[in-house]
Amino acid sequence: MKVIISGGGTGGHIYPAIAIANELKVIDPSVDILFVGAEGKMEMEKVPRAGYQIVGLPIVGIKRELTLANLAFPFKLGRSFARAQQIVRDFQPDVAVGVGGYASGPLLLSASLKGVPTLIQEQNSYAGLTNKALSRWAKRICVAYPGMNAFFPEEKIKLTGNPVRSDIQFADQQLEAGRTLFNLDPTRPTLLVIGGSQGARTLNETLEANLTQFIEAGVQVIWQTGAAFIERARAAVAAVNSPLVKAFDFIYEMDKAYAVANAVVSRAGALSVSELCLVGRPAILVPLPTAAEDHQTKNAMSLVERNAALLVNDRNAREELVAAALHLLNDTDLCKRLSTEIKKLGKPNAARDIAEEVIHLTK
Numbered sequence: 469m470k471v472i473i474s475g476g477g478t479g480g481h482i483y484p485a486i487a488i489a490n491e492l493k494v495i496d497p498s499v500d501i502l503f504v505g506a507e508g509k510m511e512m513e514k515v516p517r518a519g520y521q522i523v524g525l526p527i528v529g530i531k532r533e534l535t536l537a538n539l540a541f542p543f544k545l546g547r548s549f550a551r552a553q554q555i556v557r558d559f560q561p562d563v564a565v566g567v568g569g570y571a572s573g574p575l576l577l578s579a580s581l582k583g584v585p586t587l588i589q590e591q592n593s594y595a596g597l598t599n600k601a602l603s604r605w606a607k608r609i610c611v612a613y614p615g616m617n618a619f620f621p622e623e624k625i626k627l628t629g630n631p632v633r634s635d636i637q638f639a640d641q642q643l644e645a646g647r648t649l650f651n652l653d654p655t656r657p658t659l660l661v662i663g664g665s666q667g668a669r670t671l672n673e674t675l676e677a678n679l680t681q682f683i684e685a686g687v688q689v690i691w692q693t694g695a696a697f698i699e700r701a702r703a704a705v706a707a708v709n710s711p712l713v714k715a716f717d718f719i720y721e722m723d724k725a726y727a728v729a730n731a732v733v734s735r736a737g738a739l740s741v742s743e744l745c746l747v748g749r750p751a752i753l754v755p756l757p758t759a760a761e762d763h764q765t766k767n768a769m770s771l772v773e774r775n776a777a778l779l780v781n782d783r784n785a786r787e788e789l790v791a792a793a794l795h796l797l798n799d800t801d802l803c804k805r806l807s808t809e810i811k812k813l814g815k816p817n818a819a820r821d822i823a824e825e826v827i828h829l830t831k
């Protein structure tokens with residue numbers, strides 16, 4: 469069986485793609501998988517690190533504002549489409565999967581034109597442009613939220629949840645390994661702060677200004693900053709000169725990071741939310757207010773309405789977040805309640821269900 473998985477741009481598209489690939493390998497170790505991404509984007513580094521081969525298309529997004537860069541867009545799109553057709557011709561996939569992001573457009577369209585069945589995985593409660601356009605030709609659309617018939621043909625939709633890497637699903641087994649990896653004191657509480665695959669400015673600036681509050685409270689902080697903020701974060705950590713705060717631009721071993729966390733502060737990207745449900749950690753969500761159609765707030769509210777997570781709005785985070793995090797860490801009953809409720813929303817079979825749908829399309 470040969471499968472192409474295409475898309476990327478952010479971790480929220482790349483990691484579900486890797487989770488699907490891992491699950492296909494579990495079901496059929498002989499499956500031949502090729503990833504197709506966008507040149508210069510995060511997937512070109514993250515996918516090979518996960519053990520898969522990837523080729524890049526020269527595709528770029530179109531900018532919403534009027535800019536000279538948009539002049540190159542039709543040429544790059546044309547070249548990407550030609551390259552995608554060649555990839556499909558050479559690799560001869562039995563099925564092609566799109567996870568959203570620039571590269572899945574030309575690739576899935578090329579596959580459909582060649583008669584290759586396609587499957588779309590949509591992570592959010594609001595469908596992206598590429599996935600909406602591609603849904604016309606797709607045979608199956610696996611979604612994580614109800615009500616997606618507002619964007620996609622009803623008969624193609626399957627509600628599976630978002631596929632999460634299996635090591636994250638079994639994070640609890642990694643507590644000791646996590647303490648060693650992050651060099652933690654097991655007698656102190658640990659707060660994990662994750663800004664999503666690119667980091668979150670509000671979370672970063674809030675932490676930068678308040679590190680001493682955590683240190684005075686004896687809390688250990690694992691702070692994931694994203695690439696753009698890591699130098700500033702390192703300077704802030706050096707200034708407080710405490711082993712309690714550890715800053716990373718990107719954490720590859722998220723299973724271990726979740727394992728050691730007594731509580732989590734996070735953006736509300738679709739995959740972060742799905743992962744938090746599986747690992748069952750008490751969480752404070754700070755949705756990115758500029759996400760398309762404010763979908764991070766919708767992601768967060770689907771938990772908050774069920775008393776499964778706390779919410780701090782981005783505009784209030786600088787004043788309220790640190791106190792909320794310290795309060796949560798101190799309130800073991802609240803932690804237990806949130807943990808119990810958030811676990812109920814996890815979809816542990818999502819990757820398996822999607823992989824089975826992929827295989828079904830090859831028959």
Ligand SMILES: CC(=O)N[C@H]1[C@@H](OP(=O)(O)OP(=O)(O)OC[C@H]2O[C@@H](n3ccc(=O)[nH]c3=O)[C@H](O)[C@@H]2O)O[C@H](CO)[C@@H](O)[C@@H]1O
Pocket residue numbers: 478479480481483484591592662663664665666692717718719720722735736737738739740741743756759764
């Ligand atoms: C700014 C932006 O475009 N955000 C979108 C992006 O978010 P973003 O890429 O931040 O995505 P998510 O929160 O959905 O997922 C992040 C993924 O990266 C992983 N991870 C993150 C940090 C790290 O250090 N190590 C690591 O492995 C997480 O475990 C997770 O698997 O895609 C999501 C899914 O389409 C959307 O809901 C978000 O609105």
